Amino acid sequence: MAYDGYKARSLLEFPGAKEIVIEFHSLSKTYNMTGWRVGWACGNKELVSALAKVKSNVDSGIFSAIQLAGVAAIQGPQDFIKSMCEIYQERRDLLVDGLNAMGWKAIKPKATFYVWIKIPAKTDSIGFAAKLLKEANIVATPGVGFGKYGEGYIRMALTVPKERIKEALARLKSIS
Numbered sequence: 001m002a003y004d005g006y007k008a009r010s011l012l013e014f015p016g017a018k019e020i021v022i023e024f025h026s027l028s029k030t031y032n033m034t035g036w037r038v039g040w041a042c043g044n045k046e047l048v049s050a051l052a053k054v055k056s057n058v059d060s061g062i063f064s065a066i067q068l069a070g071v072a073a074i075q076g077p078q079d080f081i082k083s084m085c086e087i088y089q090e091r092r093d094l095l096v097d098g099l100n101a102m103g104w105k106a107i108k109p110k111a112t113f114y115v116w117i118k119i120p121a122k123t124d125s126i127g128f129a130a131k132l133l134k135e136a137n138i139v140a141t142p143g144v145g146f147g148k149y150g151e152g153y154i155r156m157a158l159t160v161p162k163e164r165i166k167e168a169l170a171r172l173k174s175i176s
Contacts, residue, residue, distance in 0.1 A: 125153060137171065
Protein backbone atom coordinates (compact mmCIF):
# COMPACT_ATOMS: atom_id res chain seq x y z
CA MET A 1 0.00 0.00 0.00
CA ALA A 2 1.70 3.15 -1.22
CA TYR A 3 0.79 6.54 -2.65
CA ASP A 4 1.97 9.12 -5.16
CA GLY A 5 3.87 6.52 -7.21
CA TYR A 6 6.08 5.52 -4.28
CA LYS A 7 7.33 1.94 -4.25
CA ALA A 8 9.05 0.72 -1.11
CA ARG A 9 12.25 -1.15 -1.72
CA SER A 10 13.09 -4.46 -0.15
CA LEU A 11 16.20 -4.65 2.02
CA LEU A 12 16.91 -7.87 0.17
CA GLU A 13 17.56 -5.84 -3.00
CA PHE A 14 20.81 -4.46 -1.57
CA PRO A 15 24.12 -6.25 -2.13
CA GLY A 16 24.99 -8.68 0.65
CA ALA A 17 21.64 -8.29 2.39
CA LYS A 18 20.52 -11.85 1.69
CA GLU A 19 23.33 -13.08 3.93
CA ILE A 20 22.33 -10.98 6.96
CA VAL A 21 18.72 -9.79 6.65
CA ILE A 22 15.32 -11.19 7.48
CA GLU A 23 12.34 -9.30 6.14
CA PHE A 24 8.77 -9.52 7.43
CA HIS A 25 5.62 -9.06 5.36
CA SER A 26 1.96 -8.97 6.30
CA LEU A 27 -1.35 -9.33 4.53
CA SER A 28 -2.96 -6.95 7.02
CA LYS A 29 -3.13 -3.71 5.10
CA THR A 30 -2.91 -4.73 1.45
CA TYR A 31 -5.63 -7.35 1.72
CA ASN A 32 -7.69 -5.77 4.52
CA MET A 33 -6.85 -8.62 6.90
CA THR A 34 -5.96 -6.46 9.89
CA GLY A 35 -6.04 -8.29 13.19
CA TRP A 36 -5.69 -11.68 11.51
CA ARG A 37 -1.92 -11.60 12.06
CA VAL A 38 -1.00 -13.46 8.90
CA GLY A 39 2.23 -12.86 7.08
CA TRP A 40 5.61 -14.34 6.33
CA ALA A 41 9.33 -13.86 6.72
CA CYS A 42 11.97 -14.24 4.05
CA GLY A 43 15.69 -13.71 3.74
CA ASN A 44 18.69 -15.36 5.33
CA LYS A 45 17.98 -19.11 5.58
CA GLU A 46 19.48 -19.52 9.07
CA LEU A 47 17.55 -16.53 10.45
CA VAL A 48 14.27 -17.74 8.98
CA SER A 49 14.93 -21.21 10.39
CA ALA A 50 15.68 -19.79 13.84
CA LEU A 51 12.49 -17.74 13.70
CA ALA A 52 10.51 -20.87 12.78
CA LYS A 53 11.94 -22.68 15.82
CA VAL A 54 11.02 -19.86 18.17
CA LYS A 55 7.58 -19.45 16.63
CA SER A 56 6.81 -23.16 16.90
CA ASN A 57 7.45 -22.94 20.66
CA VAL A 58 5.55 -19.71 21.21
CA ASP A 59 2.24 -20.54 19.56
CA SER A 60 0.49 -23.22 17.58
CA GLY A 61 0.27 -21.29 14.33
CA ILE A 62 -2.44 -19.48 12.47
CA PHE A 63 -5.96 -20.90 12.28
CA SER A 64 -6.13 -22.87 9.02
CA ALA A 65 -9.12 -20.93 7.65
CA ILE A 66 -7.09 -17.73 7.93
CA GLN A 67 -4.15 -19.41 6.18
CA LEU A 68 -6.46 -20.45 3.34
CA ALA A 69 -7.89 -16.92 3.15
CA GLY A 70 -4.32 -15.60 2.87
CA VAL A 71 -3.52 -18.00 0.05
CA ALA A 72 -6.73 -16.98 -1.75
CA ALA A 73 -5.81 -13.29 -1.33
CA ILE A 74 -2.33 -13.75 -2.76
CA GLN A 75 -3.40 -16.02 -5.61
CA GLY A 76 -6.59 -14.14 -6.48
CA PRO A 77 -7.08 -11.04 -8.62
CA GLN A 78 -4.84 -8.15 -7.58
CA ASP A 79 -6.54 -5.31 -9.48
CA PHE A 80 -8.45 -4.12 -6.39
CA ILE A 81 -5.20 -3.11 -4.65
CA LYS A 82 -4.77 -0.07 -6.88
CA SER A 83 -8.32 1.11 -6.20
CA MET A 84 -7.87 0.56 -2.44
CA CYS A 85 -4.70 2.65 -2.50
CA GLU A 86 -6.59 5.41 -4.32
CA ILE A 87 -9.30 5.37 -1.63
CA TYR A 88 -6.75 5.57 1.18
CA GLN A 89 -4.79 8.29 -0.65
CA GLU A 90 -7.98 10.40 -0.93
CA ARG A 91 -8.59 9.93 2.78
CA ARG A 92 -4.96 10.74 3.60
CA ASP A 93 -5.06 13.92 1.54
CA LEU A 94 -8.35 15.01 3.09
CA LEU A 95 -7.12 14.47 6.65
CA VAL A 96 -3.63 15.92 6.24
CA ASP A 97 -4.75 18.92 4.19
CA GLY A 98 -7.55 19.60 6.70
CA LEU A 99 -5.22 19.38 9.69
CA ASN A 100 -2.59 21.58 8.07
CA ALA A 101 -5.26 24.15 7.16
CA MET A 102 -6.02 24.38 10.91
CA GLY A 103 -2.35 25.01 11.69
CA TRP A 104 -1.47 21.46 12.73
CA LYS A 105 1.67 19.78 11.44
CA ALA A 106 0.95 16.59 9.54
CA ILE A 107 3.01 15.11 6.74
CA LYS A 108 1.49 12.95 4.03
CA PRO A 109 2.89 9.45 4.44
CA LYS A 110 4.16 7.66 1.33
CA ALA A 111 2.58 4.40 2.49
CA THR A 112 0.32 2.85 5.20
CA PHE A 113 -3.13 3.91 6.31
CA TYR A 114 -2.02 5.89 9.35
CA VAL A 115 -1.07 9.54 9.67
CA TRP A 116 1.36 10.76 12.31
CA ILE A 117 0.50 14.22 13.57
CA LYS A 118 2.60 16.59 15.64
CA ILE A 119 0.62 17.59 18.71
CA PRO A 120 -0.30 21.28 18.39
CA ALA A 121 -0.43 21.83 22.15
CA LYS A 122 1.97 21.86 25.07
CA THR A 123 0.99 18.49 26.50
CA ASP A 124 2.08 14.90 26.22
CA SER A 125 0.61 12.51 23.67
CA ILE A 126 -1.47 10.60 26.22
CA GLY A 127 -2.98 13.81 27.57
CA PHE A 128 -3.67 15.15 24.11
CA ALA A 129 -5.30 11.89 22.96
CA ALA A 130 -7.46 11.98 26.11
CA LYS A 131 -8.47 15.58 25.33
CA LEU A 132 -9.52 14.58 21.80
CA LEU A 133 -11.59 11.72 23.15
CA LYS A 134 -13.23 13.80 25.90
CA GLU A 135 -13.84 17.02 23.99
CA ALA A 136 -14.32 15.86 20.39
CA ASN A 137 -15.21 12.15 20.66
CA ILE A 138 -12.22 11.33 18.47
CA VAL A 139 -9.98 8.35 19.08
CA ALA A 140 -6.28 8.93 18.38
CA THR A 141 -3.38 6.76 19.42
CA PRO A 142 -0.77 8.45 21.66
CA GLY A 143 2.59 8.37 19.94
CA VAL A 144 4.47 7.43 23.11
CA GLY A 145 2.89 3.98 22.84
CA PHE A 146 5.34 3.36 19.99
CA GLY A 147 8.40 4.40 22.00
CA LYS A 148 10.04 7.53 23.28
CA TYR A 149 10.42 9.07 19.80
CA GLY A 150 6.65 8.91 19.36
CA GLU A 151 6.12 11.35 22.21
CA GLY A 152 4.78 14.66 20.93
CA TYR A 153 2.71 12.93 18.23
CA ILE A 154 -0.60 11.15 17.81
CA ARG A 155 -1.52 8.62 15.16
CA MET A 156 -4.82 8.59 13.30
CA ALA A 157 -6.12 5.86 11.02
CA LEU A 158 -7.55 6.32 7.54
CA THR A 159 -9.91 3.38 7.92
CA VAL A 160 -13.15 5.37 7.92
CA PRO A 161 -15.02 6.91 4.97
CA LYS A 162 -14.27 10.47 3.87
CA GLU A 163 -17.50 11.72 5.44
CA ARG A 164 -16.28 10.60 8.88
CA ILE A 165 -12.91 12.28 8.29
CA LYS A 166 -14.71 15.52 7.40
CA GLU A 167 -16.77 15.16 10.57
CA ALA A 168 -13.61 14.61 12.63
CA LEU A 169 -11.99 17.69 11.11
CA ALA A 170 -15.07 19.77 12.00
CA ARG A 171 -14.94 18.46 15.58
CA LEU A 172 -11.22 19.24 15.81
CA LYS A 173 -11.82 22.75 14.50
CA SER A 174 -14.47 23.31 17.18
CA ILE A 175 -12.03 22.55 20.01
CA SER A 176 -8.96 24.27 18.53
